Amino acid sequence: MNTTPVEYSKKDFMSDQTIRWCPGCGDYSILSQVQTVFAGLGLAKEKYAIVSGIGCSSRFPYYMNTYGFHTIHGRATAVATGLKLSRPDLSVWVVTGDGDGLSIGGNHMAHLLRRNVDLNVLLFNNRIYGLTKGQYSPTSEIGKKTKSSPMGSIDHPFNPIAFALGCGSSYISRSVDVFASHLRDTLTAANTHSGTSFVEILQNCNIFNDGAWDSMVDKDHRDGRVLYMEHGKPLVWGSEDDKYGFILDGLSIKPVKLGETHQETDCVLHDKHNLILATMLANLDPSDGAPLAVGTFYESDKSTYDSMFVTQIADATSRLGAGDLAKLLNSGETWTV
Amino acid sequence: MNTTPVEYSKKDFMSDQTIRWCPGCGDYSILSQVQTVFAGLGLAKEKYAIVSGIGCSSRFPYYMNTYGFHTIHGRATAVATGLKLSRPDLSVWVVTGDGDGLSIGGNHMAHLLRRNVDLNVLLFNNRIYGLTKGQYSPTSEIGKKTKSSPMGSIDHPFNPIAFALGCGSSYISRSVDVFASHLRDTLTAANTHSGTSFVEILQNCNIFNDGAWDSMVDKDHRDGRVLYMEHGKPLVWGSEDDKYGFILDGLSIKPVKLGETHQETDCVLHDKHNLILATMLANLDPSDGAPLAVGTFYESDKSTYDSMFVTQIADATSRLGAGDLAKLLNSGETWTV
C-alpha cells in the first residue's frame, strides 16, 4: 500500500462538502484549528478517522478530508472504541457536543474515560442543544430559559472537567473556540497523550445561546478572566498591572491580588499530575468571579485499554500459536463412528 | 385515606416472598438492616417505594413489605426520578448493583446525581455481575479473571465515590454489608439528607467473587484497615495500640502512625462539607495499603430537583390560576363562522 506524503497544508484537510453551520458559529474556528493541527502532525492523512454523534458539532467529519463516520446520537465514543480496538494504527478522534457527549452519550463517555482507550475526544460545549434548536443541555446553567424550560431550567449542570476526573480520565484539558493558537496547542498536546484525551472546547452557538462564554472569553474580558494553566508555572492570571494568583490555603486555593502582599513566587505551581489540584481548578466557578482555567487540568500515566487488548491477543497467540481450527473443533470429548 | 400506625418492628417490613439469594450472600445482611432501619424511621409503611433494576441486588424489593418496583436493567434511577416527581410525598429508595447502577445504568445514575432528586440510592457493590453468573463489572479490579476475562480484565475500574463526586452528588457515603450497626447508621443518615443520597454498600458475593472485600472488612482486618469518617472528628484508624491518622501534607493527606511523633490532635478533622477532602478520601487506595474509608464522604446543600419541579408548578399555578382549558384552546388567533 502506498502511503501519501506527510507534508500537508491546512487545505489538504478541507473536504469538498459545503459547510452547513450557521454563519458566525464557533464551530468554524474549531474546524479551522483542527485542520491546521492535523496538517502539522506529520501523520498520513488516511490514518485519521473522525467519529461523531449527532448535533451541529457532530457534522464535523463531513468537513474534514479524512475518514469520517457520523454515527448516531451519543454513541460516537462507543463506535470509536470499536474502531480503535480493531485498528490501533489509526489516529481516532471523537467530535461530540455537550448534549451528544454528556446527555444521551454520558455513559459511553464515562466508560471510555475509565477504560482509557487511546483516542482524542473533542467536546464542543456550547451549553445548549444546537441542532434541535435550543433546549438547555446538561451543561446549561440552572435557571436557563429555553423553549423547554420557560421558567428556567432546574437541572444542576454537569461540570465536564469534574465529570471526567470522576471517571478516572487520564488526560483533561480545556480551550476555547476563539483562542486560535491556544486551541491549536491544546489539540497538539492532547494528541501526544497516550490514552483518552478529553478536551472540552468552549464554543459559541450564536443562534441559540449567543455569548454564553463572552463574559470570560471575549476580547474585553479575556485578559482579566482567563487562567492559562501551564505545567510547572505559577497559577496566575490577569494583565501586567492587574494580576492575580492562587495561593494555597489549607485544603483550598485562594485567589489573591499580586503586587503588594503577594508575589507570583508565592503562587501555587501548576502540576498537571496532581489530581487534587486538578479538582480544585475544575471546581473554580467563573460565574462566581473565579477565573476560567484553560490548558491541561490533569494528565496521568495509565495503561491504555487498546494496548492491553492487543497485548492479550499477542500473548495468547505467542503462547498458544495461531489457532488451529481443526484442533479447536476436535477439542472436548470426541468420538468416531 | 387511613394512615397506618408508624410504630413498627422489623418484621413488618418482611414480605411473604421466599428469598432467592444464595445462602451466605451479603445481600441478606443488607436486607436485614434496611428492614430494621425502615421500622425505626417513623414513616408509614405505605409511604415507602423501593425501585430496583435487574441483578441479584435488584431483587431486593420483593423481600420488603413496602411498595416495590423491580424494573429493567439500569433504569431504576430513571423510573425512581419519575416516581418522585409525580409523588414527592413518598420515600423513594433505589436499590442497584455495580453493574446495574454503574455499567448499563451509569448515565441515569450520573444525571440523577447532578439533578439531585430527593431519593436514596443503595448501590450494592460486589465488584461482579452476580445474576449473570460472574463476569467482571465496572468496579472489578484490573486483571480480574472471570469467564469473560480469562486473561484478566483490562478495564480500569470506576471508583464509585469519585464518580459520584464528579457528577456533583450532594451526598455520598459508604458502608459494608457486614457492618450491621454502621450500615444502619449510614442508612439513617442518608435518609435525612434532602437530595440524592448515594450510598455505596460493599457487599460480598460468596459465589462469584467471594472475599472481595475481606482483606479490609473481615473480622481479622477490620480493626486495622477501616477508617470510620465522622464529621468534625480526626481522621484516624487502627486499634488503640496500633493507631494511624491522616495529617495534611501540602495538597495531600499523609498517613502517619500515631503515638511518638504524631498525635490524634495533629490529624485532619473530617469535614463532610469539603469537596477536596472528600476527593482525597475517595481516592485512597486500600489495595495499596490505605485504609478503607466508611461513613459520609461528602454532603452539600444543593437545591433538589423535585422541590424546584414542584415549586415551578405551584408558582405557575398561583401566577396564572388553575388552567382554564377553554381559554387555552381559544388562545392564539381564532375566528368564528
Added chain:
Amino acid sequence: MSNAAPVVLDQVVVRFAGDSGDGIQISGDQFTRTSALAGNDLATFPDYPAEIRAPAGSREGVSGFQIQLASHPVFTPGDIADALVAFNPAALVTNLDGLREGGIIIVNSDKFAKIDLEKARLVSNPLEDGTCDKFRLVQAPIGKLTKEAVEAFGLKTKEIDRCKNFFALGMVYWLYGRPLDPTEEWLRKRFKPPFLDANLASMRAGHAFAETAELFEGPFMVPPAVIAHGTYRNVTGNLAIALGLAAAAVKSKTTVFYGSYPITPATDILHTLAPFKNFGVATFQAEDEIAAVCASIGASYGGAIGVTGTSGPGLALKQEAIGLALMAELPLVIINVQRAGPSTGLPTKTEQADLLQAMYGRNGESPVAVLAPATAADAFDVTLQAVRLSVKYRTPVVVLSDGYVANSSEPWLLPDIDALPPIEVVHPTDPETFKPYLRDPETLARPWAIPGVPGLEHRIGGLEKADITGNISYDAHNHEKMCHLRAEKILRMRADIPATDVHGAASGTLVLAWGSTYGAIRTAVDQCLAEGQAVAHVHLRHLNPLPADLADIMGRYAHVIVPELNMGQLSKILRAEYLVDAIPFTKIQGQPFRVAEVKARLDALVAN
C-alpha cells in the same frame, strides 16, 4: 384591468419562499388567518430548511410556506401552486417545480444581482434566461419600494429589510381580494412604533403597488366555503397533541407527566407543553429517550398519566421500557412523530415507516395499542383517545403522528369542552379485595394501585406475573395465559372504536389508509367519485386493534388498495390478518402524497 370585477376561483394555492430570515412563515400565517376570517376552508404546510441557518441566499436555506384556500372543503395544502412569491433566486429556482404552468410568480427583482445568483449556484439569471417563460412573471423591486415606503420612520437598513415581507403580503392581498384589516390589527398587537408604522406602510404600499402597477390579470376571488359553524383556530399537529394532553389532564383531574428528550420533529410538543404547568401538565426533559420513557413509567406507577414523546430512532430506544410498562400493566402513552428513516435518515422529512416498529419492535409477545391522527386537528382527538384507552386498559398506547401532521396546519373547529367525556381514573384503596393482577372482567385491566395506600403494599416488575396475585411466576401455563390476556386486553378495545366511516361508493375499489395521507387521499377519492368511479375511502384511526367491522367492509369491495408513505406496512398487517389481497401503493420520498399521484393510481386501477 385592476378595477375589473374579480375573477372567481374555486380554490387557490399560494406559496411563499425565501430565506429563513425573510419572514416567510409570518407572511404565510397572516395570509392564512385573513383567508380563514374570510370564510375559506384551507390547509397549509410550512417547509423548513434542514439546516438551522444555511447561508443566506443558498438553496439549502430556502424556507417555504404553502396554503390552499377554497370555497369548498380542502384537505391538503395543494399539489401545485397557482402563485409563488419568491424572495430570492434560490427560492425561485427550487420552487418552480411546484408551480403550475401559467402560474404567477412574484419576485423581488432587487435580489437578482450577480452575487445573489452565485449564492444560489446559478450561472445565468432565471428572470432572463427563459426559466420563467412558462409562467406569468411579475418582477417587483420589492426592496427598493419597501425602502421608499418606510423612509419616514428612520429605521436602520436591517430593520427596513424586515418590512419587505409585508410589502409582498400587501401585493398578495390585493391579488386575492383580501382585506388588510386582520393583519393590521395583528401588527398593532405585535409591534410598537416606529416598527408598527413601517410594517403598516410597507403592506399598504405593496397593496397599492399591485393595484396600480397593473401587473396582474387579477384580482381573483375565492368565495367563502360552507363549513361547520363554530369557533376555529389554526393548529399544527404538534400543537394539537399538546392541547390534547392538556385536555387529558383536565378531563382526568390527573397530572399528565410528559417525559421527553428533544428530537425533530417531536420537540415542539415538549416546547408547547412546558408552559402548561398550571393545567396539571408536568414536563421532564430527560437525559435520553430511555430515561424519558422510564421516568414516565415511574410517574404512572405513582398515579400520574405517563406520556413520552419522540421520533423513530427514539422509539427504538424506548422499546425495552415499553415492554416493562406492558408487563407492569401501567398506563403509558407514547407519541411517535415519524420522520424519514432508516437510522438518522432525513430527519426533517415525513414518512409513515414506524408502524411495524410500533407494533412489533419489542422482545417477546408484546402487543400495544396503536392510533394515528389523520390531520393536524385530528391529533387532538386521537391524543385524548390514546390517553383514555391507556388509562382504561392500563397498557401502553402508541400514537403515530408524522412530520407532515406535526408541522402542517389547518383550521380546527374548537370542541365544546364540557361535552368531552371525563377520563375516569380509579385507584383501589381496599386491602380486603385488592389483588395486584385481579382483572376487570370487561376491560381485563388490573387495578391501578399506587404507593401511599395503606394495606396495598405489593411488588410489580418485568418478570412474568402470576395471574391475580402478581407474584413472580415461572409456571408454563400461567405464562401462556398471561400472554393471551395481554393480547386480549388490546382486542377488547374494539368496544371503544366507533363504527368505521366509509366514504364513497358501496362497492368497487376501497382505498384503505391511515395517518397523514388523509387529505391527499380524500381529495383524490372525491375527484374519482365526482367522475362517477366506484371508489370508497376508509381512513383508519385505530391500527391496533383494527376495527371489528373492517373485515366486513373490505369484503364488499373488489379491490383494496393501501396507499402509504412507506414500503407497504399497513398492507402487510391487513394481508396477514384478513388474507385480503390488499394492494400496496407506496411512496417513500420523505414527502406527502400529491393528490394527483393518488388520483392517477386510482384511475389506473379502475382502468385495469
Added chain:
Amino acid sequence: MSNAAPVVLDQVVVRFAGDSGDGIQISGDQFTRTSALAGNDLATFPDYPAEIRAPAGSREGVSGFQIQLASHPVFTPGDIADALVAFNPAALVTNLDGLREGGIIIVNSDKFAKIDLEKARLVSNPLEDGTCDKFRLVQAPIGKLTKEAVEAFGLKTKEIDRCKNFFALGMVYWLYGRPLDPTEEWLRKRFKPPFLDANLASMRAGHAFAETAELFEGPFMVPPAVIAHGTYRNVTGNLAIALGLAAAAVKSKTTVFYGSYPITPATDILHTLAPFKNFGVATFQAEDEIAAVCASIGASYGGAIGVTGTSGPGLALKQEAIGLALMAELPLVIINVQRAGPSTGLPTKTEQADLLQAMYGRNGESPVAVLAPATAADAFDVTLQAVRLSVKYRTPVVVLSDGYVANSSEPWLLPDIDALPPIEVVHPTDPETFKPYLRDPETLARPWAIPGVPGLEHRIGGLEKADITGNISYDAHNHEKMCHLRAEKILRMRADIPATDVHGAASGTLVLAWGSTYGAIRTAVDQCLAEGQAVAHVHLRHLNPLPADLADIMGRYAHVIVPELNMGQLSKILRAEYLVDAIPFTKIQGQPFRVAEVKARLDALVAN
C-alpha cells in the same frame, strides 16, 4: 434376573435431577458421551434452575439433565422419560410429571428424612404416600453406600458427598448395559488420587449394587444407530455459535470482533469466545448493549467483522444502532438468543417471539437478513452463513437462536475444515475507481472501504446517502431509490439459499417451521409419515429473505400449518407475503414443543 440377556429397546429417555451441587450435569454428560461412543444417536437438554443458588433441597434449586438415546436418528431429548434419577425429594416431585407411567425411578433414599421433605415443602414422604405408585421405584441408600465404597480413601464428608453422582451413574450404566471405561478414562484425566480412586470406586460400587441387588428388570440395551461416518462431539448451540465465529475468523482471515454485554441465555457465547484470542477472535465486554453493538459497528468500519450477541431485551436496545449499520452498509452480525418475554419475562426459558422484532424493530424501512438455527449443531453452519452473507452484502444479519438451542446439546459431525469455502473479504484500494456507494451489480453491496487507505478518504453516516457518491442527500427520488436498493440487497441473498428441502409427502399438509422446534416437529412428522399420513416438513433456515421456491412448495399442499413457540409470528409473515392461509399452531409456555403435542395437532388437522 440380572444375568438375563438385556431387553433391547429402540430408544430410551433418562433424566437426572438433583441439587445444582449434586453433579447432575456431569452425570448427564458422562452418560451422553458413553452412549455416543456406543454408537447411539442422541439429544440432550440440561435444565438449570432460574436462581443462582436456590437453597439446597428446595424445589427452585432443582437442576435437571435429560437425554434421549436411540438406535435410530433422534431429534429431541424426548417428551417423557423412561427413567428418572432423583437425588432428593424436590427433584423427585418436580419431575414426576415428565416420567412415563411404569417408568423407573432411582432415588437416593437417604435423602428422605423429615428435614429433607420440609426443604421440598412436602408434608408426607412421596416414597411412602402413594406418589410413586404408578412407577417402578428403586430406593437405593446412595449416600450410605457411597460412603462405604470410598471409606478407604480418607476423604472429608463433603468430599465423599461429591462422589454420590458416580454411584448413581454406575447404577444407570448397569441398567443400560453401558461400559464403564469411557468415564473411567475421563476420571483419570480429570482427577488425582485420592479423588480419582474414590470416584472410580463409587461408580463401580453403584454398578455392582445395581447388578447384585436385583432391583430392576433390566438390563436394557439400545443398539447402535446407523449414523453418518465421521468424528463427532457434543455441542450446545451457544458453543456451536462460538465455534462458528472462530471458523469465520479463520476462513475470512479477518478478525471477528465480538462486542457483547452479558445477558442470559447468550452470555456463554462471550465466555466461550473470550479465550479464542489466537484464532483472530477479539471479545469486548461493553458497558451495555448499545455500546456493544456500536463498538462492533466501529470494528466493522475498521475492517474487522463486527458481531454482537444478546437476548431479546438487549436486541431492543441495539435496534437504533443496527439501523446505522444498515444505512452505512457495513457488515454486522447480531446473534439474538431468544428467551421468554415480554420485558424481563422468564429469562431462563425458551421462546421464539423475537422474529418480528428482528424483522421490524427499527425506525424507518430497515430490512435485515434473518436466519435461525434448527438445532445446536446447525448453529455452527448458520453462524458461518450469517457472517458470509453479512460480509458479502455489507448489511446486518440477525441470527435467531433461542434458550433451547443455546443449552441443548447433540452430537455434531465435525465438518471437514478444508471443505468449508473461504469467506472473501475485499477492501477497495484504488482511488481512481472508488465511489463510496457504487454498488456491485450482482450483490448491490457497496465497497467496504476502510480507513488507512490513501486516497479513499470519505465520510459515511446515518443520514440518507446519495446513490454512488454517498454524500448526504435530501433528494426525494434518491431516498426512494436507496430504500428500494437496501431492500433489494436482502432479496438478492436468495441466490445464496439452496433449494428448500421438503421432507415427506408431496401433497397434503405442509408443516412449515423454523428454529429450535425442528426436533419435535421432525419426529412428529416422521411418526405421521410412518402412519401413512400425507404430511411434509419444511424447516426454514432463512427467514429473510424467504427462499425463492417457497411459494411453489406451499402451493402444492392443501394445508400449511406453522408451529411456533410464540403467538404466530412466522405465520403472520407468510400470510402477508404469500396470502396463504398458513395456520398458526402456537405454544407460549417457555418450553419447547413436545413431540406428542405436535403429533396430536397434526392428527387433528388430518382428521378434519
